[in-house]
Amino acid sequence: MTSQDTGHAAPPLDPHGAASSRRPGWDAIREAVRASAVFLLLAGLLIVFSVAQPAFLTVGNLMSILQGVSVVAIIGAGVTVTLAIGGFDLSVGAVAASSVMAASYAMIVLGLDATETVPLVVAFGALVGLFNALLIVRLRVPDLLATLSTMFLLTGLQLIPTAGRSISAGLILPDGTTATGRVDPAFLLIGRSSLWGTIPVPVVLMAAFAVVLFVLTEKTRFGRVLFATGGNEIAARLAGANTARIKIIAYSLSGALASVGGIIVAARVGRGDVSSGASLLMDSVAASLIGFAVLGLRRPNVFGTIIGAVFVGVLLNGLTMLNAPYYTQDFIKGAVLVGALALTYGVARNRA
Amino acid sequence: MPLLDIRSISLSFGSTRALDAASLRVETGEIVALMGANGAGKSTLVKILSGVQNADGGEILWKESPYAPASPAEAARAGVVTVHQSTDVVGIPDLTVADALLLDRFIDGRQPFFLSSASVRRSAARLLKDTGIDLPLDRRFGDLGTADRQLVAIARARSNKAELLILDEPTASLSSLESHRLYALLQGLKAQGLAILYISHRTADLQALADRVVVLRNGRDVGHFARPIDFDAAIEAMIGRPLPTTETRAAAAPGTPLLQLRGVMLRPDGVPFDLTLHEGEIVAITGVLGAGKSRLLSTLFGVYPLPSGTMTLAGLPYRPRGPADAIAAGVVMAAEDRHRSSFMPPGWPGESIAETISLPHLSRWYPAGLIDARRESREAATAIERLGIKARGPNASVWSLSGGNQQKVVLGRWDAADSRILLLDEPFQGVDVGARQDIIDALRRQRGRATLIVTSDPDEAHAVADRVLTLSRHTIETFTHRDTRALPAFRDQKEDA
Known part of the structure; x- marks a missing residue:
């Protein structure tokens, strides 16, 4: 693809801009295979699972796979946005988990309804993102460390209002009184209903966010500056970009999307469970990293993240149907991630 | 017998022939200069000699026996040491110079295990x-x-009994004083019997040092010159066409003052100076490293606040709070080191010629926010056509271009919209002579603005500018007209550079 020497000197070859990507036959084939590898594997999985287990390839099962990955895909899309600016948001899992608690608290303890709870929780997520951005942009804390401490902070914070109890109707508060609210049935529709009885609402939300974020990152000038900030911040700033503002927006977006994920979880389980969202961080980060391998882009991209999430979902669902034990799931996810990263960085990389 | 005898070596990358039967000999106690435009195959030749890559044709004899080192360490053991252009890998920033000098001895165990400072x-x-x-x-x-x-x-190489020293554009970022110190040292090493292969396209270097000049073009050795060396002929062999003349332009009458600096200090403890840029003129500023050249341009571009003094742009007060302000006012800058300051990394969105050009203009070209790739392709095609950029097309990656063509892309970026002041920081770094002339011609054609260039090479400054100024210790020192070739400021410089 590109030159092998990108550090200091100009690429030693190509005296007159002849394309180094214009290579004969078998490099092109290798490149094409690498670009479509994730899709080929996905197709392979679908075929193997449908042959081995006829119940796999039904609309109901496919929708349940998509519903299962929707939360991870939406949160992963937010992580992807922070990866695009050259950062990393480790707090998304904690934001999602505390959004589950916040949504339940808002309805059960404060007695709010769905139309009040949803904007409130999304605002909470965005505010956490803003806090991350404050640490990173103003105080210059490195991204990983800043979001790691936010993760810690939130994991503890979500336990304080209820003294460590999960939130459900009739919760006894720390001051001894009993909570009087209940989960708004309208709120539960977000997690439990389907369009035309077939497409679950979380799947619709996932598709909507995927399209919006794909267009935003790949087709707009905002997206261009987003990637410019992550690719070469100095160059972006010297071209007149306000990179601080871009970073603030990226982290706020990531926080808000993580809280949307939390809302979907809360609406599905119908209560504020202190242990919810334990695996969300790892799964969504994995989805966005697997996304690097999709289309052979080797960079964060929203489309790849969605495909990455779906890929893991299909694999786990199929294996579960074939009676793979539950405790092997994390191992399988890890193996997929390692394979995807090897594909992105190692296999077929130009080593001229 | 020659110390090093390279006999028609070749190396191809896919369909690109980086080296095509190139031959070259170096004798003991001789300085051979290797010239060539970017992409001529100089770096590839160096990589083969230093054991980074292997040739796929031809043979190399080192002291009359075949030589094909598998790694830089093996090449160094044989006595061939390369000093690369980027010198920050020579030592570790937080350790001392003494540690850096002994670094390879720590590694190979020549120093004892227990050390005291x-x-x-x-x-x-x-x-x-x-x-x-x-x-x-x-x-x-x-x-x-x-x-x-x-x-x-160089000291480390010498202490390791190097017999051939390869220097890759060593003076690219040196002041003229530092260059002269290097010349003297290299002459001394040569007298001790060291052979030196010297890569550079600066005529000043070659005049001072070279016993012979070998010119590479398109991977072949197209010219061998012995003393007295005809440099014009060597440069023509290098660019493959007659040397363009720089003296043909009409002396432009300075237009109205565009940018005026009054009592400006670049540092709170600096000496205040004045500077006026007129419409249509090209002003070059030279000076040693650390004289404040980049600081001046960055301050004009709003990267640093101005400690004191006033700036007026076309009669109005000018005080940019950042690059965005400066660009909006029509003051644009192509900063030093285009890889770091202007390009996106390879494989990342924004690496194409079109996207590189459009980055500062996105909000003007796409007010609705959605990118229309045809618009920026059109602008890039215009730049490619006008500046003679050699590329596959607007969507080619900037990383597939030679240094000269990359610099043209950077220039094309700022030519894509009207500007009043163009600031160029070391625009000819890693740019071959042919492309440099194209860039100079392009700058001369644009007479609607003022251009301010800083460069550490006085020859370059005189080749491009109507007026040459010298910056020293963060203040403007001397006014020289472009035909006054004597540069007293350089001669009088104390060794505090």
Whole structure:
């Protein structure tokens, strides 16, 4: 693809801009295979699972796979946005988990309804993102460390209002009184209903966010500056970009999307469970990293993240149907991630 | 018999022939200069000699036996040491110069396992004494300038019994004073019997040093010149066409003042100076490293606040709070080191010629926010056509271009919209002579603005500018007209550079 020497000197070859990507036959084939590898594997999985287990390839099962990955895909899309600016948001899992608690608290303890709870929780997520951005942009804390401490902070914070109890109707508060609210049935529709009885609402939300974020990152000038900030911040700033503002927006977006994920979880389980969202961080980060391998882009991209999430979902669902034990799931996810990263960085990389 | 005898070696990458039966000989105690435009195959030749890559045709004889080192360490053991252009890999920033000098001895075990700072300092001092090079042993390596870092690398090579020293554009970022110090050192090493392969396209270097000049073009050796060397012929062999003349332009009458600096200080403790740029003129500023050249341009571009003084742009007060402000006012800058300051990394969105050009213009070209790739492709095609950029097309990656064409892309970026002041920081770094002339011609054609260029090479400054100024210790020192070739400021410079 590109030159092998990108550090200091100009690429030693190509005296007159002849394309180094214009290579004969078998490099092109290798490149094409690498670009479509994730899709080929996905197709392979679908075929193997449908042959081995006829119940796999039904609309109901496919929708349940998509519903299962929707939360991870939406949160992963937010992580992807922070990866695009050259950062990393480790707090998304904690934001999602505390959004589950916040949504339940808002309805059960404060007695709010769905139309009040949803904007409130999304605002909470965005505010956490803003806090991350404050640490990173103003105080210059490195991204990983800043979001790691936010993760810690939130994991503890979500336990304080209820003294460590999960939130459900009739919760006894720390001051001894009993909570009087209940989960708004309208709120539960977000997690439990389907369009035309077939497409679950979380799947619709996932598709909507995927399209919006794909267009935003790949087709707009905002997206261009987003990637410019992550690719070469100095160059972006010297071209007149306000990179601080871009970073603030990226982290706020990531926080808000993580809280949307939390809302979907809360609406599905119908209560504020202190242990919810334990695996969300790892799964969504994995989805966005697997996304690097999709289309052979080797960079964060929203489309790849969605495909990455779906890929893991299909694999786990199929294996579960074939009676793979539950405790092997994390191992399988890890193996997929390692394979995807090897594909992105190692296999077929130009080593001229 | 020659020390090094390269016999028609070739190396191809896919369909690109980086080296195509190139031949070259170096004798003991001789300085051979290797010239060539970017992409001519110089770097590839160096990589083969230093064991980074292997040739796929031809043969190399080193002291009359076949030579094909598998790694830089093997090449160094044979006596071939390369000093690369980027010198920050020579030592570790937080360790001392003495440590840097002995670094390879720590690794291969020639130094004892247990060390004290006194024993390290003693060994390093002995090493310097043997090589006749003077360096401050106790300073942090990270505080050294490029020139001193090169000396560290050369001293280390010398102490390792190097017999052939390969220097890759060593003066690219040196001031003229530092360059002269290097010339003297290299002449001394040559007198001791060291062979030197010297890569550069600066005529000043070659005039001072070269016993012979070998010219590479498109991977072939197209010219061999012995003393007295005809440099015009060598340069014509290098670019493959007759040398363009720089003297053909009409002296432009200066237009109205565009940018006026009054009592400006670049540092709170600096000496205030005035500077006026007129419409239609090209002004060059030279000066040693650290004289404040980049600081001046960055301040004009709003990267640093102005400590004191006033700036007026076309009669109105000008005080940019950042690059965005400056660009909006029509003051644009192509900063030093285009890879770091203007390009996106390879494989990342924004690496194409079109996207590189459009980055500062996105909000004007796409007010609705959605990108229409045809618009930026059109603008890039215009730039490719007008500046003679050699590329597959607007969507080619900037990383597939030679240094000269990359610089043209950077220039095309700022030509894509009207500007009043164009600031160029070392625009000819890694740009071959042919492309440099194209860029100079393009700058001359644009007479609606003022252009301010800073460069550490006085020859370049005189080749491009209507007016040449010298910056020293953060203030403008001397006014020289472009035909006055004498540069007193350089001669009088104390060794505090």
